[in-house]
Amino acid sequence: MEFYAVIMAGGIGARFWPRSKKKSPKQLLKIVGDNTMIQETVRRINGLIPIENILIVTNETQKPGIIEQLPEIPIENIIIEPFGRNTAACIGLASIIIQKRSPDAVTFVMPADHIIKDDESFLNTLKTASQFSIENQALVTIGIQPTRPETGYGYIQIDEDSGKSSVYKVLTFAEKPNYATAVNFIKSGDFFWNSGMFIWKIDSILNEINQLMPDLFEGLVQLKDQITNPDFPNILSGIYGQLKSISIDYGIMEKSDKVFLVKGNFSWSDVGSWEAVYELSEKDEDGNVKVGTVYTDMALDSYIYSPDKFTAVIGLDNLIVINHNDALLICKRDKAQDVKNVIDYLKLHKLNDLL
C-alpha cells in the first residue's frame, strides 16, 4: 500500500496583499521563517511520503513559481486546473490521477499555506489517521484542539463517546461562528478547529463522491480515461466548465456517515491575515516585528515589513505596515481582515498591475 499527498495550492490569499498577488500568492511567500509556505508544507509531509508521491494542484499562473521553489517535485506531479472549481473538484481530479498510478493508495490532502510547528506530532497524527482510514474505509479529518474562541475558523463537533485511539465520529461541521458561539464551542469541549486536512483511501473518497456528488463523479470517470491523452488540458477544461463550485466540506464531509476526526495536538495556524503573521513571529522588546531597516520611536506591538526601503514609525501602536514593491499597506492590526477589500477596490478601478 502506497502513501500519496495532495497539496492544494490554488489560492491567492487576498488578505496578504500587497505581498500576495496573482503571481506571488501566499503559499509562495516566506511569510514566517526562511522557507516559503509551500516549501515548508512539502518538507513536512516528505517526512512520511516520498517526493515522487507528492502531488501539487495549482494553476497556470502559479506553475512557474512552484517549479522554481520545488525543483525536486517531478513535473508530472504538478497538476494544473484550468480554473478554480473549489476543493471538491480539485480533490476529485487529484484522486483519479493517483488511482491510475496506485489504486490502493492512502492519500493525505492538505492546503499549501498553513503553518504547523511540531513536525513529529503532526506526522504521528497522520499515521494514526491513515491507520484508521485503512481499517475502517473512513474519511478522516484532522481537528485541531482549539486554544481560543477564534472566529476565523470553521469548527467540527465530535461524539466524545465514540473515542477510539484518539479518533472520533464527527457529529457536525460548523461555519465560522460569531464570538459568543465560539466561546460556547470552546466551553463544550467537543468542538475542534477544522484544519482542512484529510486522510483517506483513494477508493473511499471516490466511492463517497460517487454516492454524494454523482455529477462530479461522472466527470471524473470521463477524465480518468484521458489522463495520458496529449489533449488532456482541453478535455479537462471542457469538463471543469460544467462542474459546480462546491467545497469538499459541503459536498462530502457534512453529508457522509463515514467521517471521523483525529485530534491534532500540534500548533497549527491557517495564517489567515497579517495579524496571524504578527502573532506567529518573534517580537523584539517593544513587541515589534521588523523586516528591513526600520526606525521606531514610541511605537509598540507592530509588524513592519519594508525590506527595500528605510522606514520610520513614530508614535503609533498595533500597526501592520507592508511596504512591498509598488504598493504600501498601513493597517490597524485588528482591521487586518479588511485588507481583502483593497482587492475589490483595485479590481473596480482596473489597477491590474497591483493585483
Place this chain on the structure above:
Amino acid sequence: MEFYAVIMAGGIGARFWPRSKKKSPKQLLKIVGDNTMIQETVRRINGLIPIENILIVTNETQKPGIIEQLPEIPIENIIIEPFGRNTAACIGLASIIIQKRSPDAVTFVMPADHIIKDDESFLNTLKTASQFSIENQALVTIGIQPTRPETGYGYIQIDEDSGKSSVYKVLTFAEKPNYATAVNFIKSGDFFWNSGMFIWKIDSILNEINQLMPDLFEGLVQLKDQITNPDFPNILSGIYGQLKSISIDYGIMEKSDKVFLVKGNFSWSDVGSWEAVYELSEKDEDGNVKVGTVYTDMALDSYIYSPDKFTAVIGLDNLIVINHNDALLICKRDKAQDVKNVIDYLKLHKLNDLL
C-alpha cells in the same frame, strides 16, 4: 530710493524628512500648492520689488536647485555662504552687497520657506513698514496677529500706547513659550508672533551692526572692498570662519532701541512640521489630504503623501504618511515634531543617502 529683498534660503528643514533632504530642502519643495515655497516667496515679493533687486542667500548644495526653479533671478543675485553662520552674518553679508549697489536702498528680509495666504494684505504691510523705516531710521519687524496659543513660534511684545498708523514700539522678544505662557500671551493682547521678516534702510541695519556687533561689522567692512575680487569666495570663507553664529534677533533686535513692529493681519505660517502642512491643506470629506493614488477605509484626518506608489490605509486616524523615493515615514500627527530625531538616527548609523 530703491527697494531690495533678501530671501534667506539656507535651511534644511529636518522636520520635513523624508521629502526634505540636503539637496531638496523645504524651500525647494511644493509643500502646499503648485509652486515650491521659494518660488512662491519670490512671486509674492515681486509684486513690490523688481526681480533684479531680489537677492537669495543660500549654499553651494542648494544653488543648482534654486537656479533651476528661479531662472529669472540674475545669477549674481544668488549669494553663496561657505557655511551657515546664522541670520546675523547672512543679513550682514547681503547688506554690504546691496549697499555697494544702492547705498540708500530699503531692504526687505524674509525666509524662503513661509506660507502667506493674502498677497495684497502682505504687500500693504510691507509698504507701511518701509515708509516707517524710511521716516524713522527704524528696524521694523512684522508681527503676526496670533490666532491660537502656538508653542512653536517666538513672540514679540509691543507697547500698545506707542501705536502710530499700526506701527508700534517693541518692548521684548520672547522665545517659544510653554502652553500656559502662550495662553497668557494671547490673553494680554500685546504679544505677536515673530515672523522673522524685517524691513529697514540699508544704512540703518549696518549702523546697528556697527554699534551692537562690532566684530561682525569689522568682517563686513573687510568684505565690502573684495566683493568684485575673483577670489571673493575664499576671502568670505576666511572671514565667515571667524564669525560667531548668532541670530539677528539675539544680536540686534533684542538689544537695539530702534526696533518697531508693524502688525500683519494676513494668514501666515512658518510651516514648521508635517502637522502644519496638514493644517494648511485642503481636506476631503473624511478630513484626509491625499497625494497620489490612496485608498482609505475607516481612516480619518490624515495626511497621506505617496505620489509614486499605491497606498492603502485601513483603520487609522490622525496619521502623517510620507512615502517618498527611498524612505517611508509613518507618524502620528501630534508627534510630527519628532521627525527631526530620525535625522539624528540616520547620521548616527551613517545612512547618508537618506539624509
